[in-house]
Amino acid sequence: MPLGQALFDAIQPRRDALLSSLRSLVEHESPSLDKPALDGLAHTIGKRFEALGGRVDLIANEIGGLHVRARFGPETGEKPALVIGHYDTVWPMGTLAMMPFRVEGNVAFGPGIFDMKASLTLIEAALEAIRSLGLSHPRPLVVLFTSDEEIGSLRSRKLIESEALASAFTLVVEPPLSNGGLKTARKGNGMFNLSLEGRASHAGVEPEKGRNAIVELAHQILAIQAIARPEVGTTLNVGVIAGGSASNVVPAHASAEIDARIISASEATRVDAEMRALRPITPDIQLTLTGGFNRPPMERTPAVIGLYERVKAIGATLGLDLTEGSTGGASDGNFTAALGIPTIDGLGCPGADAHGVNEHILVDGLLERAALMAALLLGL
């Protein structure tokens, strides 16, 4: 029997068991900033990986949740495959009461199900299928699930990068594109804060003594927008502004928060330099810029394309016609790809409405992507 069919045959009968496993993950809420909730779920995930034969480390994180790392297969000295995901969600504690886990036909709903608790179930199903067929993956496998992806991965970045550098390649189980496509390019992102300090004065009595920080900010906003180059994918969004105290006071303070997205490292360097070169037009006003680029872009390099072509070929043996695409959103795949490690993202479960009230996955898609993951672990 062809391997693909054998994998499907091993996974399909587990449908109900996998859904109940997924249900318990969704029903254990895990907002990125709730350490007790995160740590509790990390222990649960660790126990599941141990039951699948993994050697599990729960990696300490004083501020946020524990990160879960599981190693599978013999320590052959060969570079491992790295699979990365995150178990935190954007949903605050208590969301479950309004958005309970439920299955309607082929669709399963719940907070964090698509982004990305179904990915844990997908890996569980893939490893179970490999075991039940008496097979073993040819190289060691490291599965890493972190606790802070939704808030920028500040506490997991070093860990992700060190595991990626030790790996042969990295598979990221973030949700796929809306058409099911894999992600071979992602924009990098930055977050800046511009603070302006002018001088207050009475707007009626002595306006000439004031230095209007809001008027200066208006100039700066236009200067910031002029840094964008949408034709090469570079966008800047002045998303939040603040300033002033009363209409009869020349405002001394104003500030802006800016989101920047780029598709190449050279554009990150240019944008960063131009942001830092902003100068006040009004005399006697101080500008202070903080922040910078957080995730580098995931570029569609030859290493990424080479891995994508092998993934696509393995998918074809399962009867899957895998496609690729890019997205403006960033993930932890940005970190691994920027290190030159062959990286494919979007290997999670098909579904829709990540971070939205109709967040859901397709159950058939979960089974299909579990078979694909098993075939990738066996074949790459």
Ligand SMILES: [Zn+2]
């Ligand atoms: Zn995610």
